[in-house]
Amino acid sequence: MKDYYEILGVSKQAGADEIKRAFRNLARKHHPDVNKEAGAADKFKEINEAYQVLSDARKKQQYDTFGSAQPGGGGFGGFDFSSAGGGGFEGFGDIFEMFFGGSQTRRRGGGEDGSDLRYDMTITLPEAFAGVEKEVEIAHYTACQTCKGTGSKPGASPTKCTACGGAGQVRRTQRTPLGAFQQITTCPTCQGAGEQITSPCSTCHGSGRIKSSHKVKVKVPAGIDSGYRLRVTAAGDAGRRGGSPGDLYVFITVRDDPRYERQGADLIYKKVITFSQAALGAEVTIPTLVGQATLKIPAGTQSGSNFRFKGKGMPNLRSRGHGDLFVLVEVETPQNLTTEQADLLQKFARLRNE
Ligand SMILES: [Zn+2]
Numbered sequence: 460m461k462d463y464y465e466i467l468g469v470s471k472q473a474g475a476d477e478i479k480r481a482f483r484n485l486a487r488k489h490h491p492d493v494n495k496e497a498g499a500a501d502k503f504k505e506i507n508e509a510y511q512v513l514s515d516a517r518k519k520q521q522y523d524t525f526g527s528a529q530p531g532g533g534g535f536g537g538f539d540f541s542s543a544g545g546g547g548f549e550g551f552g553d554i555f556e557m558f559f560g561g562s563q564t565r566r567r568g569g570g571e572d573g574s575d576l577r578y579d580m581t582i583t584l585p586e587a588f589a590g591v592e593k594e595v596e597i598a599h600y601t602a603c604q605t606c607k608g609t610g611s612k613p614g615a616s617p618t619k620c621t622a623c624g625g626a627g628q629v630r631r632t633q634r635t636p637l638g639a640f641q642q643i644t645t646c647p648t649c650q651g652a653g654e655q656i657t658s659p660c661s662t663c664h665g666s667g668r669i670k671s672s673h674k675v676k677v678k679v680p681a682g683i684d685s686g687y688r689l690r691v692t693a694a695g696d697a698g699r700r701g702g703s704p705g706d707l708y709v710f711i712t713v714r715d716d717p718r719y720e721r722q723g724a725d726l727i728y729k730k731v732i733t734f735s736q737a738a739l740g741a742e743v744t745i746p747t748l749v750g751q752a753t754l755k756i757p758a759g760t761q762s763g764s765n766f767r768f769k770g771k772g773m774p775n776l777r778s779r780g781h782g783d784l785f786v787l788v789e790v791e792t793p794q795n796l797t798t799e800q801a802d803l804l805q806k807f808a809r810l811r812n813e
């Protein structure tokens with residue numbers, strides 16, 4: 460029997476935010492785009508299933524009441540797994556459409572489409588916090604300016620391929636001990652184009668494209684995390700003979716920031732305080748990504764206590780608002796005491812009957 464709370468690694472008392480956070484972290488880890496291990500897709504589906512239920516107040520109540528063994532064995536009303544991939548999921552491949560308004564459908568011309576290209580980009584945590592626009596230099600094929608990509612000298616045009624008569628395919632007869640076989644293959648003379656360039660362009664030598672360096676602007680949205688990729692439509696290699704250009708995929712890595720541990724949109728900052736500060740209370744300064752903040756540590760604070768700065772975490776990638784900044788307090792036990800300090804502590808212990 461499936462325990463949805465266990466799948467998401469949260470307690471039954473977990474609130475909506477915590478459930479969402481747990482889901483995002485797991486979804487990032489197990490999304491089939493990033494996790495190529497066997498079983499990742501199933502795990503991902505299971506995580507999604509758990510989230511679809513626990514994030515919906517009505518379904519959650521039903522689940523809390525009846526468990527996964529439904530009365531009558533039916534599913535949850537209106538439960539739709541197939542929608543999980545598009546609707547509820549914090550996306551990877553579809554992120555481009557969100558932020559860049561690009562269109563999924565590529566115009567299909569004839570010819571050969573250009574290749575997609577990959578660019579690996581590493582950014583800092585403050586850049587991921589604020590969002591950043593970067594210019595990257597890409598060496599890719601672009602359409603030849605001289606011939607506008609046709610491959611023929613200006614004024615000249617390609618002629619029908621003499622080897623295949625313009626069909627782009629040729630029939631070949633192969634003789635084997637079992638008899639003769641006819642095989643249809645791509646015309647080796649024109650590579651399937653059906654045309655031949657008889658007066659090639661002198662700039663690109665008939666290929667219709669030239670390799671050159673190009674600066675491409677990449678807009679990285681605020682709140683991005685490692686493992687996401689952004690697509691820049693048509694910034695890949697140019698196509699040939701009317702083919703569509705490929706896309707550029709920018710794979711993002713957010714460099715670890717020594718100050719913080721990141722958990723989705725939340726940040727955790729570890730603050731070491733002294734024994735006296737913990738016992739007597741103190742005001743300490745905490746660096747946030749938008750300047751310094753003051754944290755009032757109450758008297759009697761224990762090591763391992765958490766303090767929360769609401770909304771001082773990373774921006775949510777897909778929704779409004781920010782995560783939180785948690786300060787994890789660690790109390791340092793004093794070391795290398797002087798005789799006077801040791802005496803005072805002994806006196807302190809006596810007064811406490813320790
Ligand atoms: Zn050319």
Ligand SMILES: [Zn+2]
Nearest residue numbers: 620623646649
């Ligand atoms: Zn041909």
